[in-house]
Amino acid sequence: MKVGMVAMKETDVVIIGAGLAGLTAAIELKKKKVPFVVLEARNRAGGRVYSLQKEDIQVDLGAQWISPHHKRMKKLLRKYDLHLVSTYRQGKTIYNFDGIIQQNTSPWPNMSVVERLDIWKMKKVLNDKSKSFEAKAPWEFKIAQELDKITVEQLINHHMYTSFGKSFYQLMLEEALCSKLFEVSALDLLWCIRAAGSVERLLTAEDLWIKEGVGTLVEKMARSLPGQIEYEQPVTSINSEFKETIITTSKQIWKAKKVILALPPNLLTHIKFIPILPVTRAQLNERAGLPSVMKMVFIFNKPFWRDVGLNGNVYSNEGPIKLTVDTSPPLKNKGVLTVLITGESARLLSEKTIEQRKQTIIENLVHYFGEKAEDTLNIIEKDWSAEEWTRGGYGAHFSPGVLSQFGVTLSKPVGPLHWAGTETATEWRMYMEGAVQSGERVAEEIVQALKHECKV
Ligand SMILES: Cc1cc2nc3c(=O)[nH]c(=O)nc-3n(C[C@H](O)[C@H](O)[C@H](O)COP(=O)(O)OP(=O)(O)OC[C@H]3O[C@@H](n4cnc5c(N)ncnc54)[C@H](O)[C@@H]3O)c2cc1C
Known part of the structure; x- marks a missing residue:
């Protein structure tokens, strides 16, 4: 059938988005022999995952790290014969609390016994409260509804006594949420904790x-779906008024029984x-804007910071x-520092030119690592808020009441x-692991729905 000048194509399932969630759903449907197509707005797969090669080094400009508890991601790495590197942790970490800089070899900054107890108690409060509801549907629990009336900042202020303890959580959580703690609902954070x-x-x-x-990894996943991903096809409309659904992109029109929307709700x-x-x-959807995040990768002749412990x-x-993390590739002589800039700082930097941003961050690196931080071989950056098909990162966090x-x-x-999409995950929400979990869950949902329709 032709609509205007464009021939309408037909399949059982249209998957919108070739991020980890969409790719996983596609691979699962392929296993079950369900016909599908993936429509992707960008000219590449991966979405919030994006790597490139610079100075003979693979640079991850989007998602990068995984936890030993990310069982699905680890399974994928085994399947595609990829290898894990442990983050370099030998030597001292630098902490900057409100302008006071300390270096420490233990995974904890220096603090008094009272401050340590305060932090330990807050950790217990967070773990206990996160277990007071189920990750599958927090909103069904009365306690979760109460926790959605306050912000993370209010929760911390309510339970903590020491200003150092509060600064500690501010430092750790603002980076994880890419937001100020007064912007995010306590329930949102607790749901992420529950899901992790x-x-x-x-x-x-x-x-x-x-x-x-x-x-x-995403390239290998995409290659396992030859001819089944259509790139540069931003979906503009979905009409499900009739028995079959019509999905329109800027260049194609598809007819399908089911549609998977594997993209962030914003x-x-x-x-x-x-x-x-x-x-x-x-x-x-209107309340699900992604916070700002920028990632910059600095390549040096060698990891010079290791020489000074x-x-x-x-x-x-x-x-x-x-946050900065040493991501120097093993067995190569180069030093790589990966820098994350989140929330307000990312928004302010976004307004500067690329050269000004690089200079600002170099000055900040010199503050921590000395003048050698100026001797870069290459600097690569990505402002995720400026990406048309993402508009922020790492994932959507909700304010109270949402x-x-x-x-x-x-979901x-x-x-x-x-x-x-990772925003719908009930395990490791906002992480790659969550995206994969959501892809598996939605594929199963579709298979069941199609089976049910066959019977009717
Ligand atoms: C800077 C940064 C660092 C991160 N670090 C980590 C990390 O270290 N570890 C970790 O586990 N997670 C990290 N994350 C989070 C992780 O990237 C995400 O949780 C995960 O990649 C989300 O996958 P997804 O498939 O749900 O969504 P996405 O990757 O966003 O995929 C959605 C896809 O839909 C496409 N799309 C959008 N609109 C349309 C449309 N209209 N039509 C067609 N296609 C469309 C997009 O182009 C995209 O490809 C990070 C994220 C960012 C931004």
Whole structure:
């Protein structure tokens, strides 16, 4: 059939988005022999995963680290014969708390017994509260509804006594959430903790990274789907008024029985739905903006910080840099420092020119590592908020009131429309592991729905 000048193509399932969630769903449907196509807006697969080669080094400009507890990611790495590297931790970490800099060999900054107890008690509060509801549907629990009335900052202020303890959590959590603690609902953080298993797991999710780059993983996944991914096909409208659903991109028109939307909810507001989405679902999408994040990778002749007993790790609650990690490739002579800039700092840097941003971050690196930080071989950066098909990172975090009132719609199908993406995950939400889990869950949902329709 031809609509205007474009021939309409037909399949059983259209998957929108070739990020880890969409690719996983596609691979699962392929195993079950369900016909599908993946429509991807960009000219590449991976979404929030993006790697490139510079100075003979694989550079991850999006997602990078995995935790030893990411069982699905580890399984994928085994399947595609990729290798893990442990994050370099020998030597001292630099901590900057409100301008006071300390270096410490233990995984903890220096603190008094009272401050340590305060931090330990808060950790217990976070772990206990996260276990007071189920990760599958927090909004169904009265306690979760109460926790959605306050921010993370309010929760911490309520339970902590020492100003150092509060600064510690501010430093660790602002980087993880890419947001100020007053912006995010306590329930949102606790749901992430529940979905990861504990606060300790959440705060050590940067323990491992992939030697070949995460980009190699998504490339291999995409290559296992030859001819089944259509690139540069941003979906602009979905019409599910009739028995079959019509999906329109800027160049193609597809007819399908089911649609998987494997993209962050903020981007759903750019698709025209006919009929319009149920009010609560539409309002959820409108409240799901991604926070700002920028990643910069600095390549040096050698990891010079190791010579003076530093491990390359900086945690800071002030200045543009929130986190640096040594990602120097093993067995190569180069030194690589990966820098994460989040929230307000990322927004401010976004307004500067590329040269100004690089200079600002170099000055900040010199503050921590000395003048050798100026001798870069290469600097590569990505401002994820400026990416049309992402608009921020790492994932959507909700302000108070949203999850308890709209969260129920996150993964609830609407007619033929099924939702995936790390934001819908119930294990390791906002991580690559969560994206993969959501892809597996949605594929199973589709298989069951198609089976049910065959019977009717
Ligand atoms: C800077 C940064 C660092 C991160 N670090 C880590 C980390 O170290 N470890 C970790 O586990 N996680 C990390 N994350 C989070 C991780 O990247 C995500 O959780 C995961 O990649 C999300 O995958 P997804 O498939 O759910 O979504 P996405 O990767 O966002 O995929 C969605 C896809 O949909 C496409 N799309 C969007 N709109 C349309 C449209 N209208 N039509 C067609 N296609 C469309 C997009 O182009 C994209 O390819 C990081 C994220 C960022 C940004």
